[in-house]
Amino acid sequence: MPRESPTFSPLYRQIKSLIGRALESGEWRPGASIPSEVELAQRFRVSQGTVRKAIDEMAAENLLVRRQGKGTFVASHDDPRTHFRFLRLMPNSGAVEAPLSVPLECLRAKAGQEVARVLGIEPGAPVILIRRVLKFADRPTVIEEIYLRGEAFPGLNLAILKEAHRSLYSLFEVRFGVRMVRAEERLRAVAADRGSAELLGVAEGTALLSVERIAFSYGDKAMEWRRGLYVTREHFYHNELS
């Protein structure tokens, strides 16, 4: 028997993509609550169980957060519980500690070949370049170069970065409505060049952990490309495999 519907898609997946589109369109902002299951079931003309299954999957993907008795919320980097999902650097011993971000530069530029390819934009399109240092316990531990899609962050400048006492991704959400949903990282070990060594207070040639990241917003749209150099003497990069 031939498959009659090669594009078969269950109802709950369609609901999922409808909710996904609502998220993309900004109908509900990060941290805000979405309508209750019964309301959504009425809106989409399906049973509550079908909405439930759609939401379950989106919660598993960290797009939504369920809180019994309160409602379902759009996931946000403001939530401290999800705060260390993207920063994997842990101290060798002692309690985890939020780093202090020290922005150095915030420049507007035109995308070169490589940045354009990674972000999926045209060469020459506007980008923003941020350079910063992260300090743990007052010690410079990470330096980062961050490229952003220029059109998505109008008005972003060094002053804003310096004022903001929250994580970068929190700032992006609150100020620009841009939520980073997932990211891919590539890790390598490299030797510190002169400039990096100076900023990090280590000897030239010291082994550093290079972390390249592409971060995606809703719809798998690449919004950010960054490269970090981590000093891993007092810290390590933590990863869970399962």
Next chain:
Amino acid sequence: MPRESPTFSPLYRQIKSLIGRALESGEWRPGASIPSEVELAQRFRVSQGTVRKAIDEMAAENLLVRRQGKGTFVASHDDPRTHFRFLRLMPNSGAVEAPLSVPLECLRAKAGQEVARVLGIEPGAPVILIRRVLKFADRPTVIEEIYLRGEAFPGLNLAILKEAHRSLYSLFEVRFGVRMVRAEERLRAVAADRGSAELLGVAEGTALLSVERIAFSYGDKAMEWRRGLYVTREHFYHNELS
């Protein structure tokens, strides 16, 4: 109103832990199929939906694998689809390629302080130490020191390692019934010492990616501690954040 049942646990969680215990006890071996949902529902005296929810969660945790029309199976490292979940080294360009494992040593020893602590065993308890090299495209790229709980791998020796043309974790499953369920890794950048540099064919002092791993079997029992040193000139360590 005070909580009357602070230890409230839904039915499906109890089913989950029953299935989990059956897995631990080896009632169903890795790769084998478990009873159908209706059978399990009858056995546990619950509805099929409740069994379903339990299995759903265990599939999400990579303990079980569902295959529509065929049944539900105990997850296995033999399955090529899950083969690269624990080996995160990818080539800078070109297709992914399985490495060639070259075992160098396989020794029986007594656990020292550190290994005992990590594996949760008594100092002096038997352990196995394996040293090996992984080659990609005929180039040594990774060296590893692997400590195993001695009592769980009776008879393991260098000859067995050399004969086995499968991944280490596959071997553990097929030969010893030990399945690694999850692992924690700590990554750092370090400089190559003389011995490592020689084995890897790089200059002394070259920056290497140090990957420490603790691997756990069912019941979160630490079975393995390993440290790898990766050459990251032609490869990178890949990670997904979400």
Next chain:
DNA sequence: GAGTGGTCTAGACCACTGC
């Protein structure tokens, strides 16, 4: 107490696999 998500059930039907 009203409203939310969470659990559990029972039943009907669909999609996929293999004999």
Next chain:
DNA sequence: CAGTGGTCTAGACCACTCG
């Protein structure tokens, strides 16, 4: 065709939060 997992529904009841 029988057997498996996958979807969808409807309804009852439970646990949690807040006013």
